Amino acid sequence: MVLKSRKFWATVIGVGSVLALHLTGNGLPLDVVVDALKWLVGVFVAATAIEDGLKGGNVDKLADTLVTTMERRAIQRGGPEMRSRN
Numbered sequence: 001m002v003l004k005s006r007k008f009w010a011t012v013i014g015v016g017s018v019l020a021l022h023l024t025g026n027g028l029p030l031d032v033v034v035d036a037l038k039w040l041v042g043v044f045v046a047a048t049a050i051e052d053g054l055k056g057g058n059v060d061k062l063a064d065t066l067v068t069t070m071e072r073r074a075i076q077r078g079g080p081e082m083r084s085r086n
Helices: 006-023 030-055 059-076
Strands: none
Touching: 006 030
16 A cells, blocks of 8 residues: 555655765765655655545544644743643
8 A cells, every 4th residue: 555655655755865865975964864854754654644634534633633732842842831722
């Protein structure tokens, strides 16, 4: 199933491109490579999660989960306390 996914192949091509640029000595520092790889994998995981969440018709549940996660991260980072939603 995953081999038929366009998101998967786009991620593989992106990872391959970043690694090729780094390994051929075209000037990509290691920290830029690591950041690019984190973004590529993160976008793949997020897109897959959103797609799977929408397939089940759980759009409201998905939105609540995303907002709750964002609130939790803001509080962990020492940001302003988020008011509870009613």
